[in-house]
Amino acid sequence: MQLWLIPILPLLGFLLNGMFGKRLARPVINAIAVGSVLLSFLWVLKTLSGLGAFSGGLEQTYKEHYYTWIQSGALNISVDFAIDRLTAVMLMVVTGVGLLIHIYSVGYMSHEGGYYRFFAYLNLFMFFMLTLVLGANFLLLFVGWEGVGLCSYLLIGFYFLEKFATDAGNKAFIVNRIGDFGFVLAIFLVFIHFGTLDFATVSAQVRNMPIETSAGIFTAISLLLLVGATGKSAQIPLYVWLPDAMAGPTPVSALIHAATMVTAGVYIIARTSQIYLHSTWALDIVAIVGLTTAFVAATIGLAQNDIKKVFAYSTVSQLGYMFLGLGVGAFSAGIFHLMTHAFFKALLFLGAGSVIHACSGEQDMRHMGGLRKYTPITMVTLLCGSLAIAGFPYLSGAASKDLILEAAYEHAPWMYWVGVFTAGMTAFYVFRAFFLTFFGEYKGKLTEHGAAGHGHDDHGHGHGEPHESPAAMWIPLVILAALSLGGGFINIPHFLAPIFPLQEGEPASWLEYAAMAAGLGGIALAYLFYVVSPSLPESLENTFKGLHTLIYNKYFVDEFYDSTVVEPVVSGSRQLLWRVGDVRVIDGIANGIGTTARGIGGILRRAQSGYIRSYAAWVIAGAVLAIAYIGFMGVSR
Amino acid sequence: MIFAAIAVICGINLVVQTHPISSALSLVGVMGALAALYLLLGGEFIAAAQLVVYAGAIMVLFVFVIMLLNAGTEKKVAVRPLGKYLGAPFLLLFFGMIAYMIQRILPASPPVVFGAFQGGTAADIGRSLFTVYLLPFEVTSVLILIAILGAIVLARKEVD
Amino acid sequence: MPLGPLPAAVPPSWYLTLSAILFVLGVLGFLLRRNIITVFMSIELMLNAVNLTFVTFSYVLKRDDGHIFSFFVMVVAAAEAAVGLAIILTVFKNRQTLEIDEVSTLKN
Numbered sequence: 013m014q015l016w017l018i019p020i021l022p023l024l025g026f027l028l029n030g031m032f033g034k035r036l037a038r039p040v041i042n043a044i045a046v047g048s049v050l051l052s053f054l055w056v057l058k059t060l061s062g063l064g065a066f067s068g069g070l071e072q073t074y075k076e077h078y079y080t081w082i083q084s085g086a087l088n089i090s091v092d093f094a095i096d097r098l099t100a101v102m103l104m105v106v107t108g109v110g111l112l113i114h115i116y117s118v119g120y121m122s123h124e125g126g127y128y129r130f131f132a133y134l135n136l137f138m139f140f141m142l143t144l145v146l147g148a149n150f151l152l153l154f155v156g157w158e159g160v161g162l163c164s165y166l167l168i169g170f171y172f173l174e175k176f177a178t179d180a181g182n183k184a185f186i187v188n189r190i191g192d193f194g195f196v197l198a199i200f201l202v203f204i205h206f207g208t209l210d211f212a213t214v215s216a217q218v219r220n221m222p223i224e225t226s227a228g229i230f231t232a233i234s235l236l237l238l239v240g241a242t243g244k245s246a247q248i249p250l251y252v253w254l255p256d257a258m259a260g261p262t263p264v265s266a267l268i269h270a271a272t273m274v275t276a277g278v279y280i281i282a283r284t285s286q287i288y289l290h291s292t293w294a295l296d297i298v299a300i301v302g303l304t305t306a307f308v309a310a311t312i313g314l315a316q317n318d319i320k321k322v323f324a325y326s327t328v329s330q331l332g333y334m335f336l337g338l339g340v341g342a343f344s345a346g347i348f349h350l351m352t353h354a355f356f357k358a359l360l361f362l363g364a365g366s367v368i369h370a371c372s373g374e375q376d377m378r379h380m381g382g383l384r385k386y387t388p389i390t391m392v393t394l395l396c397g398s399l400a401i402a403g404f405p406y407l408s409g410a411a412s413k414d415l416i417l418e419a420a421y422e423h424a425p426w427m428y429w430v431g432v433f434t435a436g437m438t439a440f441y442v443f444r445a446f447f448l449t450f451f452g453e454y455k456g457k458l459t460e461h462g463a464a465g466h467g468h469d470d471h472g473h474g475h476g477e478p479h480e481s482p483a484a485m486w487i488p489l490v491i492l493a494a495l496s497l498g499g500g501f502i503n504i505p506h507f508l509a510p511i512f513p514l515q516e517g518e519p520a521s522w523l524e525y526a527a528m529a530a531g532l533g534g535i536a537l538a539y540l541f542y543v544v545s546p547s548l549p550e551s552l553e554n555t556f557k558g559l560h561t562l563i564y565n566k567y568f569v570d571e572f573y574d575s576t577v578v579e580p581v582v583s584g585s586r587q588l589l590w591r592v593g594d595v596r597v598i599d600g601i602a603n604g605i606g607t608t609a610r611g612i613g614g615i616l617r618r619a620q621s622g623y624i625r626s627y628a629a630w631v632i633a634g635a636v637l638a639i640a641y642i643g644f645m646g647v648s649r
Numbered sequence: 650m651i652f653a654a655i656a657v658i659c660g661i662n663l664v665v666q667t668h669p670i671s672s673a674l675s676l677v678g679v680m681g682a683l684a685a686l687y688l689l690l691g692g693e694f695i696a697a698a699q700l701v702v703y704a705g706a707i708m709v710l711f712v713f714v715i716m717l718l719n720a721g722t723e724k725k726v727a728v729r730p731l732g733k734y735l736g737a738p739f740l741l742l743f744f745g746m747i748a749y750m751i752q753r754i755l756p757a758s759p760p761v762v763f764g765a766f767q768g769g770t771a772a773d774i775g776r777s778l779f780t781v782y783l784l785p786f787e788v789t790s791v792l793i794l795i796a797i798l799g800a801i802v803l804a805r806k807e808v809d
Numbered sequence: 810m811p812l813g814p815l816p817a818a819v820p821p822s823w824y825l826t827l828s829a830i831l832f833v834l835g836v837l838g839f840l841l842r843r844n845i846i847t848v849f850m851s852i853e854l855m856l857n858a859v860n861l862t863f864v865t866f867s868y869v870l871k872r873d874d875g876h877i878f879s880f881f882v883m884v885v886a887a888a889e890a891a892v893g894l895a896i897i898l899t900v901f902k903n904r905q906t907l908e909i910d911e912v913s914t915l916k917n
Contacts, residue, residue: 628848632836636743643750656827660834660854669846672838676850679831683857686824690868695876699860702883707853707890714894715846718901740833747829751822782877789884796888803895 015059015076015093018103019142021052025135033128045131046114049138053107065100071510072096073212075148082151089209094148097508101347102145102279105354109271110138112488116362117263119484120369124261130170134267137163141272145279150199150209153280157195157244160273161188167268168260180256187253191243198236205229215286224291233287234294237280238301245277245331247305252570254328258320262365265320270327270357275350278334282343285512289341299339299420303427306332308567310437314444315564318375319364322445326401327357329438333416336431342419343512348504349412352400355499356409359397359492360442366390366481366489367449377445381452386479389486391450396493398446402439403531410528411500418523428523432530439534447542656682669715673708680704824865831858845897849890856886 025048033041060066063074073096082089095103114134121130140163144156162185169181199209206214224230241247246254246269257269268274281288281298288294306329313325330353337346368375370387384391400409413435421428480486505512541548553560562568659678662671680703687696779786831854838851860879867875 629840632840633739636739640743640746643746646750657830657834660831669844669850672847672850676853679854679857683861686827686861687864690824690864692864692867692876692879695860695864695879698880698883702887703853703857707887710890710894711846711850711853714897718846718898740836743836744829744833747832748826751825751829785881789881793884793888796892800891800895803892803899 017055018052019139021048022135022138024048026132029128030132041128041131042118045135048135049111049114053111056103056107060100089151092148093146098511099145105351106141106272109354109358112491113263113267116485116488119482120263120365133163133166144276148211164268164273167264168257170260177259180259184253184257187250188243191240191250194236194239198233201233218286218290230287230291231293234291238298241277241280245274246328247301251328255321255324258324262361266358266361270361271354274331278350281338282347285343295339299336302332302335302339303430306434307430310434311563312566313441317377319377319445320375322441323360323364337416340419340423344505344508345415345419349416352408352412352499355492356397356400356496359496362489363390363394366485369481370479377448380449382454384450393489393493396496398442400496401442402535403435403527405528408496408499414524414527417527421523432527435527436530436534439531440538443535443538444542447538673711677704677708821865821869828858828861849893
């Protein structure tokens with residue numbers, strides 16, 4: 013089946029664009045970049061249909077072995093790719109949505125510098141993400157895991173001349189690293205305990221073991237993996253990098269921080285579901301982390317003014333939902349939500365990019381408004397996405413979110429109510445963004461050079477009025493809108509049944525209605541606040557000034573981390589490690605070796621005095637010693 | 650025995666004399682004494698070669714160079730203390746060591762009798778040279794050639 | 810070794826001892842003298858001592874290999890004397906001195 017082609021094609025795109033891109037013309041770069049992902053996507057389709065995934069096949073895992081990577085004592089790791097139904101879902105999402113975003117980027121980045129570099133990085137990212145998804149053992153997945161972290165850093169800091177962007181890139185990578193530390197510890201534990209890192213083998217072994225009800229090996233592994241997942245998927249406490257990551261170009265936000273990389277954490281928990289199922293503590297903690305993150309992020313999203321920040325916090329919140337789904341045992345619901353979220357969040361981000369492009373780089377929603385006159389296609393597609401995320405009935409978002417909430421109710425009713433309230437908030441802030449952007453009067457500047465505001469990805473076209481985006485941009489939007497609307501009808505839980513057995517019984521129908529009501533209520537409230545009586549938000553804000561400040565400043569979490577973690581580490585490094593360690597100890601040793609060598613040399617130099625007689629003396633002495641030695645050897649025989 | 654005594658005296662003389670000419674003449678004396686000893690030990694060819702080559706040609710060369718360079722008397726300089734206190738005992742030690750080895754190898758043997766060893770004639774030597782030791786023989790001829798070239802190169806005048 | 814009136818014929822070990830004495834004398838000359846030519850002659854003395862050893866052993870072992878070796882030593886000594894004296898001549902031309910201590914140019 014040649015699974016290896018799937019990640020290798022984008023890797024080729026990276027190599028070609030990276031090495032030769034500077035000299036290639038735009039159309040060629042586009043062809044290489046988009047083409048490689050397109051080919052990868054087509055190959056995925058071919059492989060999956062060949063394995064019978066679309067026609068009820070692929071019940072067992074299909075594995076391809078390439079070569080043995082590490083062979084050292086008991087450690088035996090080979091490069092294997094494996095596809096089962098879970099991987100199939102991920103592959104379709106990654107390559108499909110990835111392809112749409114590549115096409116979109118052609119339009120979006122057309123005015124930007126570093127064009128070929130952007131696409132090279134995007135292709136490299138696809139390679140690593142696909143390796144992550146296809147990897148059949150922990151270590152190969154970790155290679156992909158690290159790689160996407162690297163590409164995230166490269167792409168967030170794409171506008172590397174802005175300190176803001178490079179700082180954000182650093183933050184993302186460093187926070188990710190903290191998570192990776194937990195992940196690596198988990199890998200060690202898995203190896204020590206099971207002797208292998210292969211997923212299939214480990215899961216098979218775990219399946220037959222008893223369930224732990226207190227702290228034990230499964231809990232340890234699960235929690236360590238969770239640490240890694242919170243870093244990658246931006247959950248509490250390692251979510252702080254994601255809002256800052258909006259410094260990167262918008263397609264990056266769409267691809268990496270909505271559809272693919274951040275879902276890696278969800279994927280790893282689903283992949284190792286057997287381990288989690290065998291530890292009751294771990295699952296509870298996952299659910300609570302997810303729920304808390306969902307709630308807190310949604311509250312922050314209520315007060316943000318930058319359109320990308322709103323969606324960033326929305327992503328964190330929705331990821332929280334996925335974790336909640338996993339935590340209450342509804343693994344397939346979590347993956348289902350992963351897929352639908354990829355559709356509508358990518359749509360929302362790309363749409364936001366379109367809006368920003370229309371306003372010539374403006375990202376602050378207070379300076380937008382009334383765009384429905386100028387950008388109708390964007391508005392319609394964004395409406396679809398917003399409705400989906402808000403949980404409008406029959407749309408994709410509702411389908412997956414309802415499944416999660418139902419499962420949550422089964423587990424613990426209070427989780428359900430918190431989740432419903434969060435859904436209401438989700439609907440509210442999304443439609444707040446929508447109404448602020450598209451309704452009312454245009455409050456932006458109609459100047460020649462549209463470089464208003466901070467324009468992180470600045471498109472200084474010098475256009476006067478807002479305008480619709482080119483075809484390369486709105487076609488993917490339309491496709492994603494269609495998926496957001498109809499994606500709910502792809503019955504993922506049924507598809508994933510061989511891996512994650514379906515729950516028995518029908519949940520109470522009032523659960524669905526309550527969630528629906530929350531969503532509609534949120535939309536209505538947003539309509540009230542921002543269309544009917546725009547002065548209402550102002551007065552509310554003034555009444556609850558303290559609370560508003562708290563939310564607007566993200567609960568001061570960044571500042572807290574800064575003072576407790578970052579400052580001590582940096583000053584500790586500076587004082588201790590640099591002054592003492594580096595300058596005194598290491599430089600001292602290096603210089604000391606040099607000085608000692610010189611000293612010894614000085615002593616030895618006296619032998620080479622140029623004084624012939626001393627040479628002669630040494631020759632004689634040596635000869636005498638040699639004679640003595642030979643003589644005594646001979647004589648004493 | 651007599652010749653041994655002559656050899657030793659000449660040797661000491663060589664070391665002690667200040668003027669190089671005196672040392673050269675002492676060396677000739679040593680060689681002559683040694684030639685006689687070789688004869689006693691049955692090495693007729695060697696004795697003859699010693700006299701002809703060594704004492705005849707090489708020492709003549711030495712004397713020639715000394716005359717050419719007009720070497721004068723050496724100035725008297727105190728021996729460095731290191732040499733005095735370390736060197737002399739060291740050499741004595743060395744000598745003692747050699748003497749000991751000699752004792753071990755040849756403890757007591759009949760005295761040397763002139764004529765006891767008959768294999769040192771020119772015919773015998775020649776036979777050995779051209780059969781067993783042919784290769785070294787040829788190599789030494791090359792060596793002599795190189796030495797000639799070297800000496801010529803070193804001693805010629807610079808071409809202006 | 811018997812003392813008293815010196816015997817006319819002596820055991821071969823005495824020859825070896827003589828050789829050793831001459832060798833040590835040569836080393837002394839080599840180390841102590843300051844005139845280059847004298848040093849050179851000390852080297853020749855050492856070579857002669859070795860020749861004596863060879864011939865003595867040849868007598869003891871009743872083989873002519875010692876003679877052959879001695880012959881080669883003489884040849885080599887001849888070549889070495891020729892080249893060495895040529896070098897001394899050149900040094901003298903450059904330095905105008907035959908003192909062994911003054912031909913060094915390495916700075917201490």
